[in-house]
Amino acid sequence: MLNPTFAPSSAADTGPATPYDEMLDASNQPRPHCRPYQAWLAAQPADVLTAKRAEADAIFHRVGITFAVYGEGGDTERLIPFDIIPRIIPQDEWRTLETGLKQRVRTLNAFIHDIYHDQNILKAGIVPTEHILGNAQYRPEMQGIDVPGGIYAHIAGVDVVRSHDGLYRVLEDNLRVPSGVSYMIENRRMMMRLFPELFAQQSIEPVGHYPDVLLDNLRSVAHGSVSDPTVVVLTPGAFNSAYFEHAFLAQQMGVELVEGQDLFVRDDMLYMRTTRGPQRVDVIYRRIDDDFLDPLAFRDDSMLGVPGLLTVYRAGHVTICNAIGTGIADDKSVYPYVPDMVKFYLGEEAIIQNVETFMLRNPQHLEYTLANLPKLVVKEVHGAGGYGMLIGPAATQAEIEDFRGRIKAYPERYIAQPTLALSTSPTFGPLGIAPRHIDLRPFVLSGKDITIVPGGLTRVALREGSLIVNSSQGGGTKDTWVLAGVGS
Amino acid sequence: MLSRTADHLYWMSRYQERAESTARMLDAHARLSLLPRPPEAVLQGWTATLVSLGMEETYNEQHDEVTARSAFDFLAFDTTNSGSIVSCLRATRENARAVRGTLTSELWETLNTTYLESRAISADLPEAARREFLEWVKYRSHIARGITSSTMPRDEALCFTRIGTYLERADNTSRMLEARWRDPGGQGERLNEEASEWAVLLRAMSAFETYRRICRAQVTPKQVTELLLMRDDVPQAVHRCLAELQRDLKTVGNNRSDETLRRAGELHAQFHYGLFDELAADGITVLLDRFQSRLRDLGQRIAEDFLVPLGAE
Numbered sequence: 001m002l003n004p005t006f007a008p009s010s011a012a013d014t015g016p017a018t019p020y021d022e023m024l025d026a027s028n029q030p031r032p033h034c035r036p037y038q039a040w041l042a043a044q045p046a047d048v049l050t051a052k053r054a055e056a057d058a059i060f061h062r063v064g065i066t067f068a069v070y071g072e073g074g075d076t077e078r079l080i081p082f083d084i085i086p087r088i089i090p091q092d093e094w095r096t097l098e099t100g101l102k103q104r105v106r107t108l109n110a111f112i113h114d115i116y117h118d119q120n121i122l123k124a125g126i127v128p129t130e131h132i133l134g135n136a137q138y139r140p141e142m143q144g145i146d147v148p149g150g151i152y153a154h155i156a157g158v159d160v161v162r163s164h165d166g167l168y169r170v171l172e173d174n175l176r177v178p179s180g181v182s183y184m185i186e187n188r189r190m191m192m193r194l195f196p197e198l199f200a201q202q203s204i205e206p207v208g209h210y211p212d213v214l215l216d217n218l219r220s221v222a223h224g225s226v227s228d229p230t231v232v233v234l235t236p237g238a239f240n241s242a243y244f245e246h247a248f249l250a251q252q253m254g255v256e257l258v259e260g261q262d263l264f265v266r267d268d269m270l271y272m273r274t275t276r277g278p279q280r281v282d283v284i285y286r287r288i289d290d291d292f293l294d295p296l297a298f299r300d301d302s303m304l305g306v307p308g309l310l311t312v313y314r315a316g317h318v319t320i321c322n323a324i325g326t327g328i329a330d331d332k333s334v335y336p337y338v339p340d341m342v343k344f345y346l347g348e349e350a351i352i353q354n355v356e357t358f359m360l361r362n363p364q365h366l367e368y369t370l371a372n373l374p375k376l377v378v379k380e381v382h383g384a385g386g387y388g389m390l391i392g393p394a395a396t397q398a399e400i401e402d403f404r405g406r407i408k409a410y411p412e413r414y415i416a417q418p419t420l421a422l423s424t425s426p427t428f429g430p431l432g433i434a435p436r437h438i439d440l441r442p443f444v445l446s447g448k449d450i451t452i453v454p455g456g457l458t459r460v461a462l463r464e465g466s467l468i469v470n471s472s473q474g475g476g477t478k479d480t481w482v483l484a485g486v487g488s
Numbered sequence: 489m490l491s492r493t494a495d496h497l498y499w500m501s502r503y504q505e506r507a508e509s510t511a512r513m514l515d516a517h518a519r520l521s522l523l524p525r526p527p528e529a530v531l532q533g534w535t536a537t538l539v540s541l542g543m544e545e546t547y548n549e550q551h552d553e554v555t556a557r558s559a560f561d562f563l564a565f566d567t568t569n570s571g572s573i574v575s576c577l578r579a580t581r582e583n584a585r586a587v588r589g590t591l592t593s594e595l596w597e598t599l600n601t602t603y604l605e606s607r608a609i610s611a612d613l614p615e616a617a618r619r620e621f622l623e624w625v626k627y628r629s630h631i632a633r634g635i636t637s638s639t640m641p642r643d644e645a646l647c648f649t650r651i652g653t654y655l656e657r658a659d660n661t662s663r664m665l666e667a668r669w670r671d672p673g674g675q676g677e678r679l680n681e682e683a684s685e686w687a688v689l690l691r692a693m694s695a696f697e698t699y700r701r702i703c704r705a706q707v708t709p710k711q712v713t714e715l716l717l718m719r720d721d722v723p724q725a726v727h728r729c730l731a732e733l734q735r736d737l738k739t740v741g742n743n744r745s746d747e748t749l750r751r752a753g754e755l756h757a758q759f760h761y762g763l764f765d766e767l768a769a770d771g772i773t774v775l776l777d778r779f780q781s782r783l784r785d786l787g788q789r790i791a792e793d794f795l796v797p798l799g800a801e
Contacts (some may be wrong), residue, residue: 063593064585064600238586251589262492273491275644275794276742 008356008368017164019421020258022087033090033483036202039086041426041433047080049084050427052194056082059193067241067471081396081476082187084194085440087425087458091485094205095174097168097442098368098452100351103342105156105444107172108329110345115328116142125217126344127337135334137327139290141297145314148221149154149447152323155214155285156444157181157457160352165230169355169420171439173338175322175330177287180457180477181443182245185210185252187479188455190425195470203484207453210443211252213451214285218253221319222446229282232258232272237305246287260288265308270318283319290324302461332381333359356418360411369416370407373400376416377467378407393419422467425478427460437461439469440480454482493587494648495795500583501636501652504599505754507576508629509660510563511622513537513667514573516692518619521556523684531672534559540667543571564621567610573625577606592639595632602628647736651790654736659783661716664689666776668709683707713772714764726779727759733786740794748789755782770782 024033030038057079060066066077089097101186114121115132116139120130132138157178159171188207192199213233235246237259246467250257262272262283271278286293292302297310328334336357339350358365358376369376373392380388390403407414424435442456458478459469469475520533536552543562546569551558566572570579579604588596609621633653640646661776668689687707690696695716702719703711719725734752741749758767767773 062597062601247589257589262490275494
């Protein structure tokens with residue numbers, strides 16, 4: 001696979017097709033699994049929906065489910081817009097997705113373990129060595145370290161999209177500190193509060209037990225000698241934009257929410273400072289990046305981490321979730337090789353496909369991309385959050401030329417993909433109900449077993465025609481329903 | 489519990505209490521302004537309040553003269569004054585937000601709502617609405633305290649919350665008394681007027697009816713002061729606050745807090761067993777000064793024993 005045969009698909013050549021609508025079929029009729037909801041929705045007067053949406057906003061403000069934005073001239077707090085129309089997934093589709101996601105995350109954990117031990121996949125020539133060892137996400141400190149159960153990515157937030165042909169595809173594997181799960185839970189609570197009748201009428205898989213599953217999962221990866229492990233959530237602090245989620249998860253799990261300053265290392269053990277003296281910590285669910293974890297080992301200007309943490313970790317006296325160095329497996333330059341990894345580690349075919357990806361370090365791919373920029377999406381290999389990308393069909397000529405220059409200068413920093421017609425879902429906007437593009441982030445937990453709470457976070461691009469669902473760029477969220485199997 | 493968590497809870501409730509007590513001081517002024525007093529007495533009253541709150545200097549940096557209106561605005565609405573009511577409500581909420589996982593969601597949502605609503609309020613309120621604002625601050629504080637007591641588990645978190653409350657309340661009660669004693673208008677010879685000024689203080693502290701029930705007498709400065717310092721059965725009284733404080737400190741006591749507990753007990757004993765006339769032998773303002781400095785000492789010791797990280801050295 002070092003030189004994959006180059007044959008761009010027709011999707012890449014023709015640009016976006018008609019998107020798949022999650023609620024309605026080609027003849028504008030509700031899909032079978034959406035009929036009960038659609039019938040209910042059709043009976044709702046618009047002013048009722050408007051009032052419900054206002055009520056949702058007021059509750060989100062009061063509960064403080066907000067992003068804090070601290071700027072000059074006072075502070076503002078922003079809501080992530082919540083759409084009151086759910087995204088509905090039928091049971092059989094979910095089963096396939098679930099099996100595929102478990103397969104994928106099992107593979108990625110095997111890959112990370114392999115990279116930090118024998119590197120068989122590099123020796124076999126499946127993934128190019130220079131992609132890995134020269135990658136900023138590769139952590140030499142992890143080489144030869146054994147982590148409990150061989151699990152690195154304990155919490156994965158895999159971004160899945162549905163293309164025009166109705167197939168689910170993985171867009172990104174988020175294996176570092178994926179966020180958003182609190183919105184999955186809060187969106188459900190909000191829907192149950194606003195529309196209890198819907199939940200009485202239909203059988204929808206619950207998601208509220210996620211914190212219990214997460215706590216079990218974190219406890220299951222504690223170091224072997226501990227019988228009753230102490231788990232903490234490590235946050236950068238109240239000014240972080242995802243602080244609500246950190247506090248929420250700690251509270252729901254009943255564990256301490258700590259900052260770096262609350263922890264210290266003594267005799268190769270990790271402790272937290274309490275009103276009754278030091279108390280040992282066994283498992284850290286960290287919500288800060290590798291670079292900031294330990295100023296002695298990584299960035300020495302970090303005020304967020306714990307000096308000496310890496311030493312404790314290497315001695316096997318604390319479990320860090322996710323492990324240090326997982327970024328090597330969700331890097332955009334490694335992503336194209338995941339289907340081959342599935343074959344290599346599990347001997348199986350990948351159940352969920354990737355999105356076709358052109359690696360611009362490859363001259364053929366580069367040539368094709370430069371010739372087709374107006375049709376393609378170009379992403380920085382290390383970019384995230386919807387920044388540093390070009391969406392060809394939506395870009396101006398100047399933007400395209402700007403990217404052309406940047407790509408030519410550093411082709412290895414970019415990948416390109418056909419512009420996907422992300423599936424759409426009816427969304428309630430200021431002008432009524434209209435289709436908007438969505439994606440899906442299910443949360444995959446790996447410990448003793450692999451568990452996925454049925455559902456995930458559905459993000460929606462609220463601007464008409466927009467394909468960017470990130471909350472930093474005007475995206476919103478929806479409740480995600482997986483319909484229960486029997487009797488639904 | 490985490491020392492930092494205890495610290496946030498402690499300051500959360502201190503700021504909450506401070507917002508309420510500042511509202512009570514302003515309420516006292518609003519009530520006084522209805523009495524027939526010479527204008528210079530009114531201004532001296534405001535100056536005495538600023539001095540007793542330790543904010544005279546900050547005020548003078550921003551203002552050329554003391555007027556009723558600007559002093560009120562400074563203490564109620566000025567976001568650049570860290571001791572103003574709106575600043576205290578904000579600090580309450582910021583501390584609560586830092587430990588929102590430790591609070592019950594009812595308590596967090598209440599404190600958050602108070603803050604969000606306070607942001608909509610500004611200094612251009614008409615006179616009547618200003619009184620309403622003070623009522624609102626007290627009301628929100630009552631609600632928060634009620635929710636604290638009816639939803640928070642009986643554990644260390646509640647103890648540190650209460651420790652903050654009672655330390656602050658003891659301090660505030662003594663400062664309100666101090667402001668009244670420092671206000672020359674409050675020491676006049678005209679008994680009726682003086683009585684009504686001290687009655688205003690009692691009303692502002694929601695203690696007038698209690699005074700009547702307990703003292704059954706004409707309102708006099710000495711009796712009001714004695715009531716607010718020495719009574720074990722009056723919730724605003726220093727004695728009561730010290731009793732609560734001592735009890736909660738005992739519950740959270742750790743292996744380095746013995747001396748702090750001893751000092752808290754000693755201070756409590758003064759008001760529990762002491763005679764008011766002996767305590768006030770050197771003058772009431774001296775008594776109040778001494779008390780405030782011992783309270784400051786206690787606050788520092790609590791921070792060192794529980795709130796400042798134990799493993800830091």
